[in-house]
Amino acid sequence: MDTRHIRHFMALVECGSFARASEVVHLSQPALSRSIQELERQLGARLFDRGRFGVVLTAHGRAALPHVRGLLAAAESLRQEVEAIDELETGELNIGTGPYPALALMDKVCARFVDQYPGIRLNIRTDNWQDLRLALLDHEIELFVADTGELSGDPDLEITHLPQPEVVVFCRHDHPLAQATGVVWGDLLDYPIAMTRVPEDMERNIQAMSAQQGGLKRRIECDNIAMLAAIVTGSKAISIAPRPIVADLLDSGKVTTVSVSGIETLRTRYGVLQRCGRPLSPAAAKFHSMVLEFAKLK
Structure with a gap:
């Protein structure tokens, strides 16, 4: 049912004549009459009777009137809600992030976003890149930021690559390797x-x-960065992370970096990932733009 016919019905009810109603809706009287006839055809009932002093509702017309008012109110409410979403005044945004980007980038982006758009409900999922990919393809999130190393050839994904931070090895400030020089990868294997x-x-x-030292045997795997930091500061374990992740810990003096030769192949390749060929919602598009801004790509 075309909302134009419904609006024409309401105009005729309020004006009481085709002449006045046609002026209100900016149609000729014959065009308005055809619109009303089409609505009557769709409903299978006559809605108006012509009288000496204009048009009056039939019994069917009176029965239709409250429903028409409800439909028009719902249409206006929908229009306002869509407009509010376009203006980022309301709505919901579901995004994802890997553990490292969560602390190195996404925390700042999310803070700015919720400050500028308080009407948007922001739901943030922190997970590994495999599960974030599944969540994206299942429409549980609109985009995510993570390492793209295993995803660059995925036909289902569109990737915007981000600048890559330096990867560092770090340990507790009083660790045996804290002041060591000439450290190679094999030296790290003496510790978890x-x-x-x-x-x-x-x-x-x-x-x-x-491999030359018999493999990596003493390993702790955890996607919670805060827990990894606590393990490193509370034990002789060593960790590897992008420098921005441990910047605060380094500044505090609780941990220090270890200069290790031969680890240039350990690098990150972060990017923003979204479904290929699917436009982002207004809120997601703005969030995507903010990620690029904070990553200095804009």
Whole structure:
């Protein structure tokens, strides 16, 4: 049912004549008459009777009137809600982030977003890149920021690559390796290595570098960065992370970086990922733009 016919019906009710109603809706009287006839055809009943002093509602017309008012109110409410979403005054946005970007980038982006658009409900999922990909394709989130190493050839994804931060090895300030020089990867294997789940290519590099010492045997894997930091500061474990992640810890003096030669292959490749060929909602598009702004790509 065309809302134009419904609006014409309401105008005729309020004006009481085709002449006055046609002026209100900016139609000729014959065009308005055809619109009313089409509505009557769709409903299968006559809605108006012509009288000496104009038009009056039939019994069917009187029965239709409250429903017409409700439909017009609902249409106006829908228009206002769509407009509010376009203006980022209301709505909901579901996004995802890997553990490292959550602390190195997304925390700042999310803070700015909720400050500028308080009417948007922001739901943030922190997870590994495999599960975030599934959530994206299942329409549970609109975009996510994570390592793209294993996703660059995925036909279902559109990727905007971000600048890549330096990856550092770090340990407790009083760790035996804290002041050591000439450290190589094999020296790290004397201690537990705590890290998040890493992409397969980085995992292969780690295993290859560890092979001469019999492999990486003392490993702690956890996707919670705060817990990894607590493990490192409370034990002799060593960790590997992008420098921005541990910047505050380094500034506090609780941890220090270890200069390790031969680890250039351990690098991150972060990006913003969304479904290929699917436009983002207004809120998601604005969030995407903010990510690029904070990553200095805009």
